[in-house]
Amino acid sequence: MFYLILTMLAGVVAGLLMRKVKSLSHIGKAISVTIYLMLFVLGVKIGSDENILANLSTLGLQALLLALAGAMGSVFFAAVLYKLLFQKDVNR
Amino acid sequence: MKGTLIVVLVFAIGCLAGYSGLINLESFGEIGANLTMYVLYLLIFLVGISMGCNPELKKIIKSVSPKIFLLPLVTILGTLCFSALVSLLISGWGVFDCLAVGSGMGYYSLSSVLISQYKEASLGVQLAAELGTIALLTNIFREMFTLICAPLLVRWFSPFAPIASAGVTAVDVCLPVIIRTAGDRVLPAAVVSGVVTDFSVPVLVSFFCSL
Numbered sequence: 527m528f529y530l531i532l533t534m535l536a537g538v539v540a541g542l543l544m545r546k547v548k549s550l551s552h553i554g555k556a557i558s559v560t561i562y563l564m565l566f567v568l569g570v571k572i573g574s575d576e577n578i579l580a581n582l583s584t585l586g587l588q589a590l591l592l593a594l595a596g597a598m599g600s601v602f603f604a605a606v607l608y609k610l611l612f613q614k615d616v617n618r
Numbered sequence: 619m620k621g622t623l624i625v626v627l628v629f630a631i632g633c634l635a636g637y638s639g640l641i642n643l644e645s646f647g648e649i650g651a652n653l654t655m656y657v658l659y660l661l662i663f664l665v666g667i668s669m670g671c672n673p674e675l676k677k678i679i680k681s682v683s684p685k686i687f688l689l690p691l692v693t694i695l696g697t698l699c700f701s702a703l704v705s706l707l708i709s710g711w712g713v714f715d716c717l718a719v720g721s722g723m724g725y726y727s728l729s730s731v732l733i734s735q736y737k738e739a740s741l742g743v744q745l746a747a748e749l750g751t752i753a754l755l756t757n758i759f760r761e762m763f764t765l766i767c768a769p770l771l772v773r774w775f776s777p778f779a780p781i782a783s784a785g786v787t788a789v790d791v792c793l794p795v796i797i798r799t800a801g802d803r804v805l806p807a808a809v810v811s812g813v814v815t816d817f818s819v820p821v822l823v824s825f826f827c828s829l
Binding site for chain 1: 624625628629630631632633634635636637638639641642643653654657658659660661662663664665666667668669670671672675685688689692693694695696697698699700701703704707708711716719720723748751752754755756757758759760763764765771775776777778779781782783785789790791794795797798809813
């Protein structure tokens with residue numbers, strides 16, 4: 527994770543240096559395309575992982591329940607936090 | 619909605635390609651095995667560039683306040699509360715087992731290994747491996763859920779929603795999606811939240827495994 531953050535900082539510096547380059551305004555599209563590429567590769571990885579596939583039918587439902595609970599629990603709590611402490615900063 | 623559809627489609631096609639053996643990452647050797655990581659680094663670098671050439675960068679950095687550290691805190695609390703609640707619906711596992719799985723916070727590789735190891739003494743090898751697999755699947759699903767539902771989460775809840783839902787992966791795999799859906803200004807929140815929850819995983823998982 528340390529190297530990942532370092533990579534991002536390197537990107538920020540590169541971005542700062544290339545501020546004047548016009549074609550960089552399309553970087554959002556490049557990010558979207560790379561996101562699709564990453565999802566595809568993740569899919570390939572999971573699709574070919576026998577350990578995951580073999581257990582999907584028996585343990586998958588329990589895992590799905592826990593995943594949804596964990597994700598949505600944090601989403602609800604974060605929504606309350608945002609409403610209470612952060613929303614006014616944005617509207618200011 | 620169109621974005622979500624494309625995401626699901628691309629991921630599903632990837633799964634099929636992997637399952638059918640049409641694409642075999644291992645046949646590319648070292649590069650294939652680490653391909654996701656390379657793509658991830660490329661993505662994060664691109665996100666960095668887009669932040670760097672954002673004219674609002676100064677404003678974004680100025681807007682960071684210590685209260686941003688509350689976000690990982692409520693993320694963890696929300697996850698634990700709801701994991702405990704849903705444990706009532708799950709037969710065969712106790713509330714602390716479910717809490718240990720939930721504490722993975724999306725970090726599937728670490729949480730599954732930790733759980734299968736720590737639980738071996740109390741549950742036996744077979745059951746510990748099973749709970750480890752549940753942790754693996756749960757946290758993969760959580761990451762997938764965030765990647766796919768991020769636009770909806772932003773629209774229905776708050777700009778923080780995909781960050782909370784991502785857990786640890788807010789600072790890596792899910793970061794680009796978060797930036798694309800919630801906007802550049804949530805970058806500091808995503809990084810802080812991802813890093814703090816990352817540190818919480820080994821602590822909380824081992825804690826709940828010991829109960």
